[in-house]
Amino acid sequence: QQQVKQSPQSLIVQKGGIPIINCAYENTAFDYFPWYQQFPGKGPALLIAIRPDVSEKKEGRFTISFNKSAKQFSLHIMDSQPGDSATYFCAAILNNDMRFGAGTRLTVKP
Amino acid sequence: DVKVTQSSRYLVKRTGEKVFLECVQDMDHENMFWYRQDPGLGLRLIYFSYDVKMKEKGDIPEGYSVSREKKERFSLILESASTNQTSMYLCASRPWDSRDQPQHFGDGTRLSIL
Numbered sequence: 001q002q003q004v005k006q007s008p009q010s011l012i013v014q015k016g017g018i019p020i021i022n023c024a025y026e027n028t029a030f031d032y033f034p035w036y037q038q039f040p041g042k043g044p045a046l047l048i049a050i051r052p053d054v055s056e057k058k059e060g061r062f063t064i065s066f067n068k069s070a071k072q073f074s075l076h077i078m079d080s081q082p083g084d085s086a087t088y089f090c091a092a093i094l095n096n097d098m099r100f101g102a103g104t105r106l107t108v109k110p
Numbered sequence: 111d112v113k114v115t116q117s118s119r120y121l122v123k124r125t126g127e128k129v130f131l132e133c134v135q136d137m138d139h140e141n142m143f144w145y146r147q148d149p150g151l152g153l154r155l156i157y158f159s160y161d162v163k164m165k166e167k168g169d170i171p172e173g174y175s176v177s178r179e180k181k182e183r184f185s186l187i188l189e190s191a192s193t194n195q196t197s198m199y200l201c202a203s204r205p206w207d208s209r210d211q212p213q214h215f216g217d218g219t220r221l222s223i224l
Contacts, residue, residue: 043215
């Protein structure tokens with residue numbers, strides 16, 4: 001069963017746009033929510049992460065918004081650049097149980 | 111900086127062969143993981159290990175086994191490779207006391223079974 005649902009599957013934006021990727025989870029016991037960025041030929045790399053007691057976290061151009069009551073969280077990329085083109089995965093963690101979304105392939109056009 | 115190294119970037123094997131995928135981490139992490147990554151399915155956990163000689167099944171362990179004889183090394187074994195095991199395999203590690211530390215991944219092994 002898919003415990004973390006991610007959308008959209010793919011996303012194309014123009015340079016400078018603000019792509020938004022959404023995730024929804026089922027298990028309210030999850031207590032840590034990271035986002036990973038993966039470039040072709042590379043493993044996923046941690047981008048940013050949030051705890052459920054925080055509604056928003058910003059690191060550089062990347063922002064996570066978290067809605068605990070709706071069991072949803074999203075990634076926003078400000079002023080997107082062609083170098084941000086990659087696949088993005090959300091995840092939800094409880095101890096060693098880490099559940100991933102299916103991934104979003106982002107393309108930022110110049 | 112955590113380094114997780116997978117021994118092969120690409121492997122091509124034949125149906126029925128026994129296949130070994132090796133992973134080494136250099137940060138003395140207790141926990142190590144093997145995932146497979148398929149388009150549209152994300153990452154699915156095959157096995158994980160929380161200590162030397164300890165292992166736990168993940169979501170899709172069938173057709174796989176693992177070995178952890180040393181803390182830094184975690185091996186994935188395909189006992190008799192089949193074409194449906196063609197995939198990208200990712201190894202990851204994480205410290206025991208890891209409340210605010212997600213997993214660190216290697217760059218993956220793309221395995222093709224002919």
